[in-house]
Amino acid sequence: MLSLFTLAGAVASLIAQPLAGSLSDRTRTRSGSRTPYVLGGSLLAAPVLWAMGWTQSLVVLAVLYVTSEFVLSAAQGPLAAVLPDRVPVQRRGRSSAALGMGIMLGSVAGTVLASVTSGDLHIAYLVVGCIPPVLAGSRLFLAPDPDNRSAVRTQREATATRWWRTFLVSPRTQPDFWWVLGSRGLTYTGFFMINGYSLYLLEEHIGLGADAIDMVPISAGTAALCICLSTVPAGIVSDRVGRRKVFVCAASATMAAGLLVPLIWPTLTGYLAMTVIISLAFGCFESVDSALLTQVLPRSDAYAQDIGVLNVAAVAPQILAPALAGALVVSTDSYALIFPVGALFSLLGGLSVLRVRGVR
Known part of the structure; x- marks a missing residue:
């Protein structure tokens, strides 16, 4: 349920x-x-x-x-x-x-x-x-939005009869938007393939059995701490050097490498090592990628709408990744294939962002 x-x-x-x-x-x-x-x-x-x-x-x-x-x-x-x-x-x-x-x-x-x-x-x-x-x-009280009643309505806003078309962004004229959307979707899929099955991976692949339930909160707490530790420094350094793509690409590649650790080292130590590596990488990815996507938005009068479309690439993997992982387990009767497939998605996510041309 x-x-x-x-x-x-x-x-x-x-x-x-x-x-x-x-x-x-x-x-x-x-x-x-x-x-x-x-x-x-x-x-x-x-x-x-x-x-x-x-x-x-x-x-x-x-x-x-x-x-x-x-x-x-x-x-x-x-x-x-x-x-x-x-x-x-x-x-x-x-x-x-x-x-x-x-x-x-x-x-x-x-x-x-x-x-x-x-x-x-x-x-x-x-x-x-x-x-x-x-x-x-x-x-x-702390950060009110300014009064915008005097703002001029754009032609896009005035064309109510074709409102649904405003959700469409042309991949020909706005390729950066689509490369960022694809990069985000692929990297999130790699992360959530593992994140959604932590209990079962600990039970079956690592072999903890009934003791796995006690390790789930420890693993989740470790992941949250590592994400918090890397998020702020990555965002600050990215601002200072004026670059986004190198951080996003490096984070995705690091995540891909971390996902392979339990495949090579199927122990509790190996699983926790993977958790630390991919969580640090995901924190870096999340902060810098969120800044990157604001720089590829195609329309200054549709920020919220276009961010909502890009956020589909963050939400959809939470639905699709567990389903894909479940299909792999059912078809192979093993959890082992989840790790290399998740790593492949993360690596492809990092490579996709290299195709962005409008942001360094």
């Missing part, structure tokens, strides 16, 4: 981010174009999350969960566009690192909060439901 919920939620996220991003680009309010969606989606999520703590029906829970994913993703899409909206190109590496840190800290804090409050689901969901609107509301 968890896998089905996750799949449905990911599909909702794929739809919500570019859709809300497109609407945000066209919005003119006293609070700017991003705040109505960031704050609105967070406020709508609160009662949905609260209700999840009280329902006793799987069907109702599924509807509520997918709804929460949709409205929170609708907030996340426009929020990501604040980076190209308000941060100069030469400082986007460190700002992207900060965004990456927020994602990782949220993931870790959410896991800890869930474990602490798991004894009372009513309290757990009540607390979780309060977090998005509180943090989103803080933007109104």
